[in-house]
Amino acid sequence: MSLLSQKSTRNILLGQDNNALVFLFAVNSLVFLLINFIRIIYFLSDIPLEFFNKQILDWFTLSPVPDIFFSRPWTLFTTMFTHLSIWQLISTLLWLWAFGYILQDLAGNSKLLPIYLYGGFVGALVFLLSNNLFPVLERNILITPAMMGGGAAVMAVAVATTTLAPDYRLFPMINGGIPLWVLTVVFVAIDFATLSGGNAGIGAAHLSGGAMGFFFVKQLQKGRDWSSWMIALVDWLDNLFNPEKKSNQVKQHEKHFYRVNRKPYEKIANVTQQKLDDILDKINQHGYAFLTEEEKEFLNRASDQDL
Incomplete structure (x- = not known):
């Protein structure tokens, strides 16, 4: 039975330990709550929101201005978890759940987080390059909008899932089901429709995120796992802060039949x-x-x- 039609007989539960989908939901939601809690404080204190943007929000979002970026290099990663609008957050989480849950079912729990991070990171780099190589001018004024949101990261997850199993069927009770690639086309159309008239660098970032998801799966199918170093690092940190767990694993490996x-x-x-x-x-x-x-x-x- 091929991978395209096979579905694991036991789904990954949302409540189980180390669930990458739940972790991504939690991080995106917590960053949103933190930023908006501080924003409410500024609002109640009658402090102009321009000060909130400069003093708080700009430290999470990715600016294409080289001087600002090099003073805040961590924004390459924080930008993919930062949402200011509740609708932007809901959109990210819904599409992440739709594709991430299927990806976990087909490729295991360990691939979702690396694909999300790879897509967000590559998208952020392309955003920086495109805005500096092709700056946007409006009435001879340089327009430098910041990038925020998990759009590029979720695009990577969506394309990776579709590349892995394009004939995966949704709602199989309806005339045999809807192919996964149809949902992906709808997602891409909605995503770029919301970007119409916006900064072209953000569109390029989403495209590059999708390309990252495609190449990740193609390399995985060839036996090259780009996430292996990341998984090994997480395991090392887990063992470092949980020595008892590591001790139990060693004992299990040392168990022989005569013991x-x-x-x-x-x-x-x-x-x-x-x-x-x-x-x-x-x-x-x-x-x-x-x-x-x-x-x-x-x-x-x-x-x-x-x-």
Whole structure:
């Protein structure tokens, strides 16, 4: 059974530990609440909002002006989590959920966050380059709008998901379902319709974010995982701040048959269920595409037997 039509038999739960989709929802929402809480304080204090923009908002958004950017290089990353409008935030979260949940189901939980970060980072770089190479002039005045929002990052997730499984079916009860690529076309059309008349650099940023998602999946299909270093870094930090967890992992790796309480030739009655759980965990972490042929065959036999 091909990846295009296969769906994991156990969905990733939104409430489970280390869920990347929930993490992205939380970060985007918390930054929005923080910025707007400070904005309300400025408003109630009768301080002009221009001061709020210069003193607070500009430290989160990405400015194409070189002098400003080099004094705030972290805005390459903070800009993809910064939303000032509630409708901008809702749009980002809805599309992120629509594509991110499917991506988790097909490629595992570990790929969503790297694709989001790669798309947002590349989009931010293209925004900087396009505004400096092709500056926008209006009545001989240089227009330098700042970039904010997760548009480029979500575009990367959408294109990556569609590239991975363009024939994935939504609402299968309706005439066999709607292909995923149709939803992607609708998303791209809405995204660029809202950008009409705006800064061309933002449109280029969204396009480059989508291109990043496409190339990420193509390299993944060739066996090159661009997210491996990021996953290894997260695991290292997790082990660094959770030494007990690392100790337990070492103990499990050191367990040999002569150290266990049962005899090495003793049969375990529940071994089939254990193997099934291991395969399902592997799907949740890495995706169905990373299963071996033997594991895929076992999964199909298990589903037929309703284990």
